Amino acid sequence: MPGVNKDKGAKKPKKTSIPRTPIPEQDAKKRAGNFDEVALGYNRDQALIEASRCLQCKKPKCVAGCPVNIDIPQFIKALEEDDPAAAIAILKQKTSFPAVCGRVCPQEDQCEKLCILGRKHEPVAIGRLERYAADWEAAQGEAAKPGIAAGKGKKVGVVGSGPAGLTCAGELAKQGYDVTIYEALHKPGGVLVYGIPEFRLPKQIVQRECDYVESLGVEIRLDHVIGRTMTVDEMLENGHDAVFIANGAGLPMFMNIPGENFNGVYSANEFLTRANLMKSYRFPDYDTPIKIGKRVAVIGGGNVAMDAARTALRLGAQVHLVYRRSMDELPARREEVHHAQEEGIEFHLLTNPVRIIGDQEGWVEEIEVIKMELGEPDLSGRRRPVPVEGSETRIPVDVVIMAIGTRANPLLTQSTKNLELNKWGNIVADEHTLATSKEGVFAGGDIVTGAATVILAMGAGKIAARSIDRYLRGQPLLTPEEEEEIRAASDKAAAASK
Amino acid sequence: MYKILDKVDYSDDVYMQVIEAPAVARAARAGQFVILRIHEEGERIPLTIADFDREKGTVTIVVQAVGKSTRHLQTLSGGETLANFIGPLGLPSEIENFGTVIMAGGGVGVAPIYPIARELKDAGNKVISILAARTKHLLLWEDKMRDISDEVIVTTDDGSYGRKCLVTEPLKELCEAGGVDLVYAIGPGIMMKFCCKTTEPLGVRTLVSLNSIMVDGTGMCGACRVSVGGETKFVCVEGPEFDGHQVDFDELMSRQRQYLEQEKIANDLYLECRGDAQCLA
Ligand SMILES: Cc1cc2nc3c(=O)[nH]c(=O)nc-3n(C[C@H](O)[C@H](O)[C@H](O)COP(=O)(O)OP(=O)(O)OC[C@H]3O[C@@H](n4cnc5c(N)ncnc54)[C@H](O)[C@@H]3O)c2cc1C
Ligand code: SF4
Ligand code: FES
Numbered sequence: 129m130p131g132v133n134k135d136k137g138a139k140k141p142k143k144t145s146i147p148r149t150p151i152p153e154q155d156a157k158k159r160a161g162n163f164d165e166v167a168l169g170y171n172r173d174q175a176l177i178e179a180s181r182c183l184q185c186k187k188p189k190c191v192a193g194c195p196v197n198i199d200i201p202q203f204i205k206a207l208e209e210d211d212p213a214a215a216i217a218i219l220k221q222k223t224s225f226p227a228v229c230g231r232v233c234p235q236e237d238q239c240e241k242l243c244i245l246g247r248k249h250e251p252v253a254i255g256r257l258e259r260y261a262a263d264w265e266a267a268q269g270e271a272a273k274p275g276i277a278a279g280k281g282k283k284v285g286v287v288g289s290g291p292a293g294l295t296c297a298g299e300l301a302k303q304g305y306d307v308t309i310y311e312a313l314h315k316p317g318g319v320l321v322y323g324i325p326e327f328r329l330p331k332q333i334v335q336r337e338c339d340y341v342e343s344l345g346v347e348i349r350l351d352h353v354i355g356r357t358m359t360v361d362e363m364l365e366n367g368h369d370a371v372f373i374a375n376g377a378g379l380p381m382f383m384n385i386p387g388e389n390f391n392g393v394y395s396a397n398e399f400l401t402r403a404n405l406m407k408s409y410r411f412p413d414y415d416t417p418i419k420i421g422k423r424v425a426v427i428g429g430g431n432v433a434m435d436a437a438r439t440a441l442r443l444g445a446q447v448h449l450v451y452r453r454s455m456d457e458l459p460a461r462r463e464e465v466h467h468a469q470e471e472g473i474e475f476h477l478l479t480n481p482v483r484i485i486g487d488q489e490g491w492v493e494e495i496e497v498i499k500m501e502l503g504e505p506d507l508s509g510r511r512r513p514v515p516v517e518g519s520e521t522r523i524p525v526d527v528v529i530m531a532i533g534t535r536a537n538p539l540l541t542q543s544t545k546n547l548e549l550n551k552w553g554n555i556v557a558d559e560h561t562l563a564t565s566k567e568g569v570f571a572g573g574d575i576v577t578g579a580a581t582v583i584l585a586m587g588a589g590k591i592a593a594r595s596i597d598r599y600l601r602g603q604p605l606l607t608p609e610e611e612e613e614i615r616a617a618s619d620k621a622a623a624a625s626k
Numbered sequence: 627m628y629k630i631l632d633k634v635d636y637s638d639d640v641y642m643q644v645i646e647a648p649a650v651a652r653a654a655r656a657g658q659f660v661i662l663r664i665h666e667e668g669e670r671i672p673l674t675i676a677d678f679d680r681e682k683g684t685v686t687i688v689v690q691a692v693g694k695s696t697r698h699l700q701t702l703s704g705g706e707t708l709a710n711f712i713g714p715l716g717l718p719s720e721i722e723n724f725g726t727v728i729m730a731g732g733g734v735g736v737a738p739i740y741p742i743a744r745e746l747k748d749a750g751n752k753v754i755s756i757l758a759a760r761t762k763h764l765l766l767w768e769d770k771m772r773d774i775s776d777e778v779i780v781t782t783d784d785g786s787y788g789r790k791c792l793v794t795e796p797l798k799e800l801c802e803a804g805g806v807d808l809v810y811a812i813g814p815g816i817m818m819k820f821c822c823k824t825t826e827p828l829g830v831r832t833l834v835s836l837n838s839i840m841v842d843g844t845g846m847c848g849a850c851r852v853s854v855g856g857e858t859k860f861v862c863v864e865g866p867e868f869d870g871h872q873v874d875f876d877e878l879m880s881r882q883r884q885y886l887e888q889e890k891i892a893n894d895l896y897l898e899c900r901g902d903a904q905c906l907a
Contacts, residue, residue, distance in 0.1 A: 353713075
């Protein structure tokens with residue numbers, strides 16, 4: 129494709145000379161002390177300029193990078209023509225929650241990574257434009273409600289109100305199904321509400337999206353733990369014609385090093401849940417306490433680690449991030465790493481905890497770490513970190529937050545009969561239809577893929593809704609054309625691998 | 627919203643509430659617990675189920691007021707509502723005919739032991755209950771326990787009622803006499819620890835129900851973790867009952883003290899304001 133690139137560049141020299149429009153942000157010093165949103169969003173002028181940078185490629189690469197294939201050039205074109213209403217309509221064909229995606233999707237690894245403009249210049253700021261369109265819509269008051277099909281007289285149960293569950297429920301409600309979401313927690317939103325902090329994704333936005341789904345006729349039943357309050361089998365027996373399981377991947381992992389149960393050691397899930405869901409950053413106005421810590425060590429290098437570190441910082445702690453590989457392998461979004469550094473988080477790279485040392489009363493006092501060096505590449509293709517003998521040192525800390533990943537929570541799956549799981553406990557679901565081994569039961573989102581992204585979860589919600597609709601109409605889950613497409617794609621992949 | 631149907635004060639700081647929660651009552655089994663939240667700014671409080679009625683759709687809890695939230699809860703009476711009531715959580719007790727079982731309940735621990743004792747009795751066990759309290763007026767549910775026990779022994783610390791001794795004394799005598807197949811000990815951490823210390827050398831299997839600090843109660847946060855047999859377990863999903871001889875009680879009790887400082891701040895503020903919204907704000 130380099131030829132195409134050259135042609136486009138030659139025809140539209142002006143576009144490439146416009147620099148990528150920076151997004152206004154709260155000052156780093158100021159924001160380190162509050163929970164307000166960091167990125168402030170484009171205003172109209174900025175959005176018009178940024179939208180005008182798009183080359184409107186005939187064969188846009190960006191779309192292929194988008195997990196749900198949003199028609200990116202079209203929505204950007206609408207913005208360039210100052211028609212945000214049209215832009216939002218295009219976005220919503222593929223994503224239910226553009227205000228969320230525009231804020232938290234890793235665009236730099238998806239659409240923006242492949243943007244043709246990005247080959248020689250900086251890519252179009254697709255995510256920021258998406259956010260602009262969504263925020264414009266929110267400012268207009270209530271979201272335009274789509275037409276809702278006549279009642280189908282069929283009832284669907286959805287487990288979990290994260291992005292996968294909300295998307296699937298919304299889609300099915302639009303098609304006239306009677307949909308109930310069962311959510312274990314006392315607030316809907318999944319990771320969007322208990323995990324991702326306010327300063328990256330204001331909870332008011334999540335609430336608005338949940339309200340929107342309810343306005344489509346979906347009932348959200350909180351305080352319902354499927355597997356305890358009711359099982360999936362009971363859901364099927366008690367009038368649900370189909371069930372979509374989207375309960376996420378929320379079982380925190382620990383390192384199994386000595387001292388992990390000392391007071392002051394948290395999983396990132398616990399620390400973030402206390403802070404976000406329970407609002408303990410506003411203790412004692414809110415009742416849930418949190419140990420703030422004077423010096424906090426966060427273990428891990430993903431988005432979750434960054435969120436935990438930046439939350440601890442905002443609560444008033446001095447924060448040390450401990451990651452066993454180097455900056456190049458750090459899996460968190462660049463933007464968030466950059467924000468974290470600006471805010472004053474100290475990075476200890478190529479460093480791994482060995483044990484946690486506590487005092488007489490059982491409180492964390494220090495963490496012992498060892499230097500690592502990168503050895504041979506492992507299965508993931510990343511170079512495996514190996515400890516450097518004798519390089520142990522200690523960092524004095526009073527809080528340690530483990531952000532080393534999550535696994536599938538067995539609570540629901542163990543209580544469900546005939547549901548096939550893989551060896552890690554994730555539900556096995558057909559890649560193209562999300563059907564599980566159990567009749568009438570579909571599954572998607574993190575519980576199938578393992579911890580992934582918001583947009584992939586939403587994509588799964590869409591696929592599940594399509595499959596459930598076909599299932600309840602007694603149709604095959606895939607059309608002959610889709611089957612053909614899948615066959616062609618896999619043939620192509622097989623040929624490529626030869 | 628979940629309605630409180632009835633409230634009875636057993637003492638200044640111990641009370642019983644009956645909550646209307648049909649979905650929880652329908653699925654509830656002995657040994658499980660619930661999590662409740664009083665209002666929108668409230669914390670999630672785990673409480674073991676003391677009784678339930680599937681027909682009426684109610685769940686009974688017995689609570690000792692220790693901090694701000696449980697004190698506040700005590701001020702709510704029949705007709706008032708709770709924001710959230712979630713459950714049943716945790717694994718139910720294993721009910722089978724073990725033979726002779728001793729049910730040792732300390733303080734408010736007598737309440738959660740009641741439904742387990744009832745089911746064990748129904749399953750054909752000989753049930754010997756030891757009810758321990760600091761003093762006579764703090765003794766709970768003696769009549770209810772007598773109804774379902776073959777034998778009841780009461781102990782008080784001050785001798786104001788029953789035997790003047792700790793729960794461990796009759797426990798030791800009974801186990802030494804032999805023929806005890808299983809012991810349940812439920813109460814404060816220290817009481818469970820010493821019950822286990824008593825039964826361990828005598829080789830009598832002992833189950834305890836742990837009340838660790840929790841947030842979600844579904845395995846998502848790990849706040850409730852405790853070492854059992856050298857392994858970390860999540861009490862909310864793998865418990866709350868464990869083999870008491872394997873539990874690290876010192877760690878459990880230390881972890882229970884994690885928020886003493888913050889609890890004091892919240893409690894002082896609450897007592898000072900006595901629930902006056904303006905003052906609290
Ligand atoms: C701190 C953090 C930061 C992240 N940052 C990003 C980011 O910047 N960008 C990005 O794309 N992704 C990010 N992710 C990942 C993303 O949030 C998840 O991939 C996504 O939310 C998965 O959606 P889901 O619908 O599958 O599950 P979840 O969002 O996990 O929702 C599952 C829901 O099901 C409920 N549930 C669980 N068990 C039961 C049960 N038995 N009964 C009833 N309900 C149940 C849960 O309470 C929860 O509400 C982040 C994750 C975390 C933890
Ligand atoms: S966003 Fe980038 S790749 Fe997509 S159409 Fe515009 S210039 Fe082309
Ligand atoms: S209370 Fe959160 S995992 Fe047990």
